[in-house]
Amino acid sequence: MESRLTPPTAIGALIARCEELIADLDLGNVRAWRAAHPGRVVIGYLPIYAPRELVHAAGGLPVGIVGAGEELEIVRGDACFQSYICHLPRSVIELGLSGKLDSLDGMIFPSTCDVIRNLSGIWSLSFPKKWVRYLDLPQNFDASMGGVFYRGILEGMLRELCELSGVDPKHADLRGAIRAFNANRRALRELYALRAAEPWRAPTSEVYVLVRAGLLLPVEEHTTMVERYLGLAKAREARPLDNARVALRGAFCEQPPIELVKTLERAGCYVVDDDFLPMLRWPERDVDESGDPLDALVAAWLDTPLEAPSRYTRCNAEKGQVLIDTVRSTRAEGVIFAAPSFCDPALLDRPMLLGALDRAKIVHTSFKYAENTGQMQPIREQAGTFADSIKLWGEA
Amino acid sequence: MTNSVVKEPSMLLQKDMISGHYSKLARAEETGNTVAYTFVPGNLTELMLAFDMLPVHPEINALQNGMRKLSGEYIAEAERAGHSEDVCTYVKCDIGMSLKGNVGPTGEKMPPPNLLLLSYTGCFTFMKWFELLRERYDCATTMLHVPYQAEGHITKDARDYVVKQLREVTIPALEKASGKRYDEDRLKEFLARSAKAEDDLVWVLESAKHTPSPIDAYFGGVYYIGPLFTAFRGTEAAVEYYRALRKEVQSRIENGEGPLTPEGQMRDQRFRLVVEGPPNWTHFREFWKMFYDEGAVVVASSYTKVGGLYDRGFRHDPDRPLESLAEYCLGCYTNLNLPSRVDLLVDYVNDYHADGFLVNSVKSCDSFSSGQLVMLREIEKRTGLPGAFIETDLVDPRYFSAANVKNRLESYFQMLSQKRATANAS
Structure with a gap:
């Protein structure tokens, strides 16, 4: 069941450019940016969230690091991790030790899980001359507690980033950075809205790579790219197929191979919502552009109704509620829970999310993957059966 | 392995303390005690005791179930209920126990919690x-x-953040759950008793610097940390336990004796080891035997620091009650970054005159295990000593392969012997 899209050359070229960026594990475009901006810093950040605005305000380029996918042979990375640790840290280490991340001046490791937390220590031991920061995102969401603590972290990080890049902190344009990232996130929200409304115009196999390119591009360039795609996609000639509309969850950190996304589509699914790459899409609202910019970033973390396995859910009633609301607002007919093997946050969360879906009478199916999963046939069969069951026995 | 297990008097004392605690829990409803479930690292035992709340530690239930060969069935129960085979087996053991009626390791029913006190430390x-x-x-x-x-x-x-949460979130939650007002003077009394017991624990752990070592700081160590790391810190019972333990160890030092193993006094100490990582609980005695049969005694371990780095100077301080609790939470071993963990273990190797260094990597615990291979290489580099690496699990019996573990350990001990022989010959 192939999508019957009119293949506009412009969209094809744009998506090809994104795929090329993603496939370039040597980060050629980042090296080019660095060469064109001498003295400015390039800072990597891992899933699932880092306030990229700080790097931008210090005149730097934030670069998202989500592993190496299926192309890189892992040798040194496997020597650092036991078989029961997920795949992402081994490929990140492989990239680092093979020199592919040499263009980065530093790394931010958010408090996503114990593996990424400990990876920050491995990085410090392996690259003692590089700037490394662990970002302890508060799990207390009270402004006078978690907020005060978090603001202290952000102030410290901004100060250090300015020192690294030789920018006077007084001249760091944090408000300008917030404006730039707000514009980007607005474009991404519009992209997700278009896909939810008309997934045949913006299939996930395109949306995913388009979003993912944002890990590697300057934010302004990425916004322009997304806006261009939106214009082209809205105008493209395409007609809907009788696919099952599904939301995908569990893939918030280690990313699946792009082939897996295409496999879901080939299996008869329109993925109308997902939790891929929250690092590019959070917060899902504008950060305040008028008040104190650090306070605005703090509030963006504390106040936004984000739901992710790495974030504490304060009461039972909240658990899975964002997912259920999303399923309803995007008119998804079911949920595919696809989590990386050995991903503690996602897999510990899974029974609770599935329970919430059951109570809301939303159908679901689950499988695991790794970023280098090569065998797609079982996934195609499972997703195809799920899509067929929705179409045959669903309420719609 | 003999059937009659030799135990130190302090072990018997502790056994009574633990069974007494489980009995109290079983009677909580009739006695009107309120119950808080909480975790071992960064636990706030003194604070809970100040509200007369009884603590329950799910990891302790899990490991006790592991030692009593109950964990396999509980894990299977949780997996049947949809929990992934990939995740922490402590969690699944606990969930499985709950699904099967919440009967605790001693066969008595556990009370449901009045409060879940989630002290999110290091894991x-x-x-x-x-x-x-x-x-x-x-x-x-x-x-x-x-x-x-x-x-x-x-x-x-970080300290200010934790103190503010203690004051504005944790204490009000404890007041509400227990129906009692916060009494800081009472908390201070518990903290003062904690510090006394902590002094004695440190003395016991550091006794392993003697040759021969009078203790095994891993297999024996997990007993020694029991009262302080769980429900008894701050109590007179804990103070008495550590006083008795110290006397017991003092007597062994005076007599030049080694630790007591389940099969009697360990006489021949051929290898002094530092161990990183938790032990396996499902085959605990079998695992220990692989060491003492080869004359290997553990002189320092990181696992005995998950409930506090007392040997690095920390003490609960009644003069700074909440600040001291905050520093305790922040200072537990698994809350240290990897370079600090490496520094600590290198110090242990040097300070305790170890011959080698071993990692027991457990599948269940990313907090401990992720990065251990890098730590191993770093410690080898900095101490010049060879390290060994074995893999087991906490409470999942499917992940304990006795033959593989024994084979690795024997090879490692042979290598240490050969290195020693070579060094002596040159």
């Missing part, structure tokens, strides 16, 4: 674990976010 899984338990028990939950020691020391901001 991400704790957060998910209590979200899962909250679904089961539908009870009050309070979260204390303890930041990681990413910079290798406790920052003022």
Whole structure:
């Protein structure tokens, strides 16, 4: 069941450019940016969230690091991790030790899980001359507690980033950075809205790579790219197929191979919502552009109704509620829970999310993957059966 | 392996303390005691005791179930209920126990929690674990976010953050759950008793610097840390236990004796080891035997620091009650960054004159295990000593392969012998 899209050359070229960026594990475009901006810093950040605005305000380029996918042979990375640790840290280490991340001046490791937390220590031991920061995102969401603590972290990080890049902190344009990232996130929200409304115009196999390119591009360039795609996609000639509309969850950190996304589509699914790459899409609202910019970033973390396995859910009633609301607002007919093997946050969360879906009478199916999963046939069969069951026995 | 297990008097004392605690829990409803479930690292035992709340530690239930060969069935029960085979087996053992009626390791029914006190220290899984338990028990939950020691020391901001949460979130939650008012003077009394017991624990752990070592700081060590790391810190019973333990160890030093193993006094100490990582609980005696049969005694371990780095100087301080509790939470071993963990273990190797260094990597615990291969190489580089690496699990019997573990250990001990022979010959 192939999508019957009119293949506009412009969209094809744009998506090809994104795929090329993603496939370039040597980060050629980042090296080019660095060469064109001498003295400015390039800072990597891992899933699932880092306030990229700080790097931008210090005149730097934030670069998202989500592993190496299926192309890189892992040798040194496997020597650092036991078989029961997920795949992402081994490929990140492989990239680092093979020199592919040499263009980065530093790394931010958010408090996503114990593996990424400990990876920050491995990085410090392996690259003692590089700037490394662990970002302890508060799990207390009270402004006078978690907020005060978090603001202290952000102030410290901004100060250090300015020192690294030789920018006077007084001249760091944090408000300008917030404006730039707000514009980007607005474009991404519009992209997700278009896909939810008309997934045949913006299939996930395109949306995913388009979003993912944002890990590697300057934010302004990425916004322009997304806006261009939106214009082209809205105008493209395409007609809907009788696919099952599904939301995908569990893939918030280690990313699946792009082939897996295409496999879901080939299996008869329109993925109308997902939790891929929250690092590019959070917060899902504008950060305040008028008040104190650090306070605005703090509030963006504390106040936004984000739901992710790495974030504490304060009461039972909240658990899975964002997912259920999303399923309803995007008119998804079911949920595919696809989590990386050995991903503690996602897999510990899974029974609770599935329970919430059951109570809301939303159908679901689950499988695991790794970023280098090569065998797609079982996934195609499972997703195809799920899509067929929705179409045959669903309420719609 | 003999059937009659030799035990130190202090072990018997501790056994009575633990069974007494489980009995109290079983009678909590009739006695009107309120119950808080909480975790071992960064636990707030003195604070809970100040509200007359009885603590329950799910990891302790899990490991006790592991030692009593009950964990396999509980894990299977949780997996049948949809929990992934990939995740922490402590969690699954606990959930399985709950699904099968919440009968504790001593055969008595565990009370449901009045409060889930989530002290989120050094382990991400704790957060998910209590979200899962909250679904089961539908009870009050309070979260204390303890930041990681990413910079290798406790920052003022982190301490202030924890203190403010203790004051404005944790204490009100305990007041509400227990129906009692916060009494800081009472807390101070508990903290003063904690510090006394902590002094004696440190003395006992550091006794392993003697040759021969009078203790095994891993297999014996897990008993020694028991009262202080769990429900008894701050009690007179704990003070008495550690006083008795210290006397026992003092007597062994005076007599030039080694530790007591389940099969009697360990006489021949051929290898002094430092061990990183938790032990396996499902085959604990079998695992220990692989060491003492080869004359290997553990002189220092990181696992005995998960409930506090007392040997690095920390003491609960009645003059700074909440600050001291905050520093305790922040200072537990698994809350240290990897470079600090390496520094600590290198110090142990040097200070305790170890011959070697061993990692027992457990599948269940990313907090401990992730990065251990890098730590091993770094410690080898900095000490010049060879390290060994074995893999087991905490409480999943499927992940303990006795033959593989024994084979690796024997090879390692042979290598240490050969190195020693070569060094003596040159």
